[in-house]
Amino acid sequence: MSVISSTRVLDLIQQGKMYLSPILCMEQIGAISVDLRLGNMALLVRGSGTSHVDPRVYANHDAHGTSRTQRQKFDQHEFMFREQFLLHPGSLALVPTLEWIKLPTNVKGVVTARSCWAREGLNIATANFINPGYNGIITLELSNLGQIPIALFAGMRIAQIAFHDVTPDALGEFAASQFQMSFEPRAGNIAKHDRSFIPFQSGNRKRRKSKRP
Amino acid sequence: MLTSRIFLTEECLNIKRLLDDTLRHAYGSAKSEEFYKECRARLNSLSAQVDVIDETNLPEIHTLAIQIHILSDKITKIERSHIGELSWPFALVIKEMALEVCRESVAAANEEDPLFFFSANGGMFVYAVSPERAAALSRRRIFNVVFPRSFKYQVLLHTILGHEIGHVAYAYHELKHELETKVTSVLLHGSPFTSTSDFKDWLDKTYKLNLSDPALNDAFARWRQEYFCDLFGLLIMGPSFLPAYRSLFHLLDHTGSRYSATHPPIMSRYSMLQDALTFLSWEKWEGVDHQNLRQPLNSMYEPMRQHVSSIPAPMRILDSQQVEAATTALRDILKRMGNTLYVHPKPDELNEIVSALLSGTPAICTKLKVTRSKLKKRYVVNDPIDFRHILFAGWLTIYHDARDREELSLFKINRLCDRSILHQDAINTWTEHFEKEPVPKNVSN
Numbered sequence: 180m181s182v183i184s185s186t187r188v189l190d191l192i193q194q195g196k197m198y199l200s201p202i203l204c205m206e207q208i209g210a211i212s213v214d215l216r217l218g219n220m221a222l223l224v225r226g227s228g229t230s231h232v233d234p235r236v237y238a239n240h241d242a243h244g245t246s247r248t249q250r251q252k253f254d255q256h257e258f259m260f261r262e263q264f265l266l267h268p269g270s271l272a273l274v275p276t277l278e279w280i281k282l283p284t285n286v287k288g289v290v291t292a293r294s295c296w297a298r299e300g301l302n303i304a305t306a307n308f309i310n311p312g313y314n315g316i317i318t319l320e321l322s323n324l325g326q327i328p329i330a331l332f333a334g335m336r337i338a339q340i341a342f343h344d345v346t347p348d349a350l351g352e353f354a355a356s357q358f359q360m361s362f363e364p365r366a367g368n369i370a371k372h373d374r375s376f377i378p379f380q381s382g383n384r385k386r387r388k389s390k391r392p
Numbered sequence: 393m394l395t396s397r398i399f400l401t402e403e404c405l406n407i408k409r410l411l412d413d414t415l416r417h418a419y420g421s422a423k424s425e426e427f428y429k430e431c432r433a434r435l436n437s438l439s440a441q442v443d444v445i446d447e448t449n450l451p452e453i454h455t456l457a458i459q460i461h462i463l464s465d466k467i468t469k470i471e472r473s474h475i476g477e478l479s480w481p482f483a484l485v486i487k488e489m490a491l492e493v494c495r496e497s498v499a500a501a502n503e504e505d506p507l508f509f510f511s512a513n514g515g516m517f518v519y520a521v522s523p524e525r526a527a528a529l530s531r532r533r534i535f536n537v538v539f540p541r542s543f544k545y546q547v548l549l550h551t552i553l554g555h556e557i558g559h560v561a562y563a564y565h566e567l568k569h570e571l572e573t574k575v576t577s578v579l580l581h582g583s584p585f586t587s588t589s590d591f592k593d594w595l596d597k598t599y600k601l602n603l604s605d606p607a608l609n610d611a612f613a614r615w616r617q618e619y620f621c622d623l624f625g626l627l628i629m630g631p632s633f634l635p636a637y638r639s640l641f642h643l644l645d646h647t648g649s650r651y652s653a654t655h656p657p658i659m660s661r662y663s664m665l666q667d668a669l670t671f672l673s674w675e676k677w678e679g680v681d682h683q684n685l686r687q688p689l690n691s692m693y694e695p696m697r698q699h700v701s702s703i704p705a706p707m708r709i710l711d712s713q714q715v716e717a718a719t720t721a722l723r724d725i726l727k728r729m730g731n732t733l734y735v736h737p738k739p740d741e742l743n744e745i746v747s748a749l750l751s752g753t754p755a756i757c758t759k760l761k762v763t764r765s766k767l768k769k770r771y772v773v774n775d776p777i778d779f780r781h782i783l784f785a786g787w788l789t790i791y792h793d794a795r796d797r798e799e800l801s802l803f804k805i806n807r808l809c810d811r812s813i814l815h816q817d818a819i820n821t822w823t824e825h826f827e828k829e830p831v832p833k834n835v836s837n
Contacts, residue, residue: 201815205771334818
């Protein structure tokens with residue numbers, strides 16, 4: 180698995196085998212990476228929304244409760260170009276990239292922060308693999324590790340993506356990502372396929388029974 | 393004693409508090425300061441009038457109370473025009489288009505540009521632009537554009553707002569006069585909508601309806617304007633106006649023969665639009681050989697064609713030659729108004745957009761070009777795409793036979809189109825405000 184040079188990435192784009200758009204200037208293209216820009220939305224954790232992250236909420240069959248908890252966990256902000264968005268110290272924001280990306284089935288992406296932003300305390304979290312064949316915006320998990328707020332503007336280059344060859348093609352045998360064709364950032368399902376280890380339903384039932392006279 | 397005047401004085405203070413409260417939100421499509429200043433100026437004017445009014449002048453107090461009520465309503469709607477409830481990239485292009493329509497009249501009336509705010513409302517059929525008549529109180533008119541909340545991302549349906557922008561044009565006296573004489577009168581010449589007496593006879597004959605004179609006059613003026621606004625919507629939004637129009641109106645009245653005090657029967661409007669479409673040659677569109685376009689073009693226009701072929705003669709109210717003459721006249725007027733007149737894209741360009749959408753990606757596709765010099769340096773090109781071409785391509789994708797194969801739902805196509813408009817806004821912002829990419833002289837694809 181080797182890193183693909185930007186020369187080949189541009190070839191793939193030009194041949195229509197990869198989609199990455201819009202690219203606004205060639206300065207976005209480095210030797211082995213392409214800079215990604217901040218999109219126009221942010222999901223910010225709402226302090227009053229939930230007490231803690233609980234996998235039981237995600238594993239619950241109660242559609243209303245699950246959906247409500249997920250929705251109330253974040254405040255959704257949309258902002259236009261040239262409008263400011265402040266990221267405060269210690270806070271987490273899910274933001275989309277401006278770019279839409281469609282990868283071939285033999286290429287994966289790896290997203291990292293741009294070093295100039297990292298030096299200001301902006302961290303782009305660690306869930307940074309983009310699966311082969313992915314089609315959609317990329318969700319960035321931003322956090323401010325510094326002591327002072329950071330002002331961000333939609334359209335600024337804040338992250339970068341490098342591409343790696345994947346051999347053989349990774350299509351078909353494995354399940355598609357739960358985030359395939361994302362139009363905006365959203366919370367994932369941390370309990371997906373792990374329900375066996377989450378003891379929430381039987382515990383509730385037992386407690387109710389014990390209260391009966 | 394709590395007199396009406398004291399009550400209104402207190403209410404003005406309440407509205408001042410309400411107005412200040414709006415500053416808590418990022419309301420409107422930016423420029424909240426302009427809304428604040430305009431509403432504050434209106435409130436100051438009303439407060440000053442309340443301060444000096446004679447307690448016994450009840451009619452005047454009533455008039456002031458109504459004006460204060462209207463201002464309170466407007467500020468509340470502005471406060472609720474939350475940016476997250478609508479597709480703001482689409483709102484921006486609609487606002488630009490409406491401003492182009494107003495601009496000439498604003499200059500003639502010695503006014504400042506109007507302010508537009510966008511709000512969401514419940515229900516499918518709530519698309520509207522509420523134009524404000526010029527009022528002594530206002531320095532700037534405030535127009536409220538209303539979207540259905542559930543259609544936040546259904547940008548393909550939003551083309552119906554082309555019709556509503558026609559009402560904006562009619563809100564300006566100077567422009568209204570020109571549109572009335574050069575377009576509406578020509579469009580309706582020889583029809584029952586030429587005079588109120590002809591209209592009265594037609595209503596009686598067709599619907600056995602006998603309206604009072606005020607109701608008749610009101611319906612006469614409103615119906616005339618509705619025909620005009622349909623033609624206006626078609627000419628500024630292009631072909632995508634038709635499927636959006638048909639999708640909504642067919643649900644509203646599947647018979648097509650119902651009427652209301654404000655709107656004429658849908659069938660007669662379909663018939664007029666079909667005549668305009670034929671005249672504009674959009675259905676045939678000579679030179680389009682791409683199967684990628686021809687098949688969805690035929691599929692898109694077919695339901696409308698079938699619908700119109702079943703319309704009975706009494707509902708074919710407008711003469712097709714008059715429709716042609718009015719279309720020509722309106723096109724000439726729109727040519728003066730920046731880029732408001734819809735112009736077809738080149739077939740190759742449209743084909744590219746449809747192909748991009750069919751492959752599940754947005755329409756804006758950065759191209760890489762290479763200089764012819766020895767260095768073979770690559771650089772990026774983002775050709776501007778008119779949002780109406782994106783919407784046209786979106787509708788063609790919906791009607792494309794390959795859509796099911798690609799598992800593209802209506803929602804996904806709408807969101808891809810919405811995303812495309814956002815990308816174009818990014819490119820425009822980049823081009824307008826930032827350093828431009830130097831373009832090498834020797835360039836090849």
